[in-house]
Amino acid sequence: MSSHGLRIAFFGSSLVSAWWNGAAMYYRGILRALHARGHRVTFYEPDLPGSQGHRDLPVAPDWARVVVYSVEGTDGLERCLEEARSADVVVKASGVGVFDELLEARVLELQSGHTQVVFWDLDAPVTLERVTRNPEDPFRALIPRYDRILTQGGGDPVVLAYRDLGARDCIPVYSAVDPDVHHPVLPDVRFDCDMAFLDERLPDLERRVESFFLRAADLLPDKQFLLGGDGWSGRQRPSNIRYVGHLAPGERNVVRSTARTVLDVSRDGMARFGFSPAPRLFEAASAGACLITDAWEGIELFLEPGRECLVAQDGLEVAEAVLCLTDDGVRELGAAARRRVLAEHTYAHRAVQVEQALGYTSRPGSLREFVA
Structure with missing residues (x-):
């Protein structure tokens, strides 16, 4: 030093x-x-x-x-x-x-x-x-x-x-992101799902989680969704959403390396102001996850929509993305996002x-x- x-x-x-x-x-x-x-x-x-x-x-x-x-x-x-x-x-x-x-x-x-x-x-x-x-x-x-x-x-x-x-x-x-902490790891069958969402239940986030995550699960009853984070145990949710509770940072890394897609949703204030991606966006990208994010001003400064992530305006568009993504598309988006954050956002x-x-x-x- x-x-x-x-x-x-x-x-x-x-x-x-x-x-x-x-x-x-x-x-x-x-x-x-x-x-x-x-x-x-x-x-x-x-x-x-x-x-x-x-x-x-x-x-x-x-x-x-x-x-x-x-x-x-x-x-x-x-x-x-x-x-x-x-x-x-x-x-x-x-x-x-x-x-x-x-x-x-x-x-x-x-x-x-x-x-x-x-x-x-x-x-x-x-x-x-x-x-x-x-x-x-x-x-x-x-x-x-x-x-x-x-x-x-x-x-x-x-x-x-x-x-x-x-x-x-x-x-x-x-x-x-700290790439020594967040990186691709071997998948774990405990966390197999079509889409995962990981965050704590906060008042200024819950409404947007309803619009983007719970709505998408409602629209896709044959797909499997995974919800992680503190505070959601008492929250009503569709039967195809499995709640796994609090996850330590290392476990979140495993979820992001296992789930077919990972959803990121901004809190109300961040979505209004824009330009405020949370750490979890970069952590998921560094793990090579295929990211779907809600729309907010400035996303293109961090990840390129359509090439390094997908951007959805509402739960319907989230559901469409889950349905339409091919296996090759999932891999390509995840790899491109990881390259971008390692090059610019550590x-x-x-x-x-x-x-x-x-x-x-x-x-x-x-x-x-x-x-x-």
Whole structure:
């Protein structure tokens, strides 16, 4: 590791658990790639029973130091903030799950000539809608004070919206894939199906899952569908949909390598803003899956419709794609998608972008000073 790497203090939801934590794979991909480039990461996460009780990284990874702080009072968090004072970069991610409002204000007290403070928004459409509707939202007044805003996506609409709110700079850092984690594996008969959909049951996703996935299953009673992810057990669904519950990241890799096709559906806010593919899109592509995705603005920047994925406007078009795809078509789409993401959309690519956003190059003393 280079002695000139950045010291990064990152306050997020959880690095060690992907349970009800859609950000986990994004965190892991970005931070592991930054570590590989010589940076030292300390990840501060709350001791929430759900997350810590469902770790899929049983021990701290060798590419980040993980500090778990108590949520019984703020003493533990205060110790973390004091320790983070020596970092070159302090990151407050959105959606930590506890003390968010407190953290968003307190991290700004760590700004100095050698420490820049970044807000990393993993759900920019939701954040922007919230602060736009409520001018008294405490975060709204803090936006201009951050050295920069990074987002998990959003394209120009999100960048312009943040700048309108006074952000000094806003830079999308899109999801991507870690090819060491997500890659083709041997299929498993447990997951044989014509189409798989994997995601947690969230209010702003469920309606679109009904329109695209459940509707397609209704239209194709002779085809077999597989649903994975937390929260769907009580949801009514057609009899040809088999629910397999929570799947660890490694199991999701097997599903994507087994299913004939894999569906990706965007949440409401992401679909409206566009330009915000979730990590699962790239993970499925890296596993060589034949991807069918709902239509959203900007998909062609990541995968080419008709050659690297299929795009559907509704459940009827999803059903038509499942029916019409030949075995050769399935293989060709999957192979083309995998080539594209490995060439352009790995977390190694994103780590370089993060360095550029932070004003860092590998030359000693090259990190620009930022005035709080």
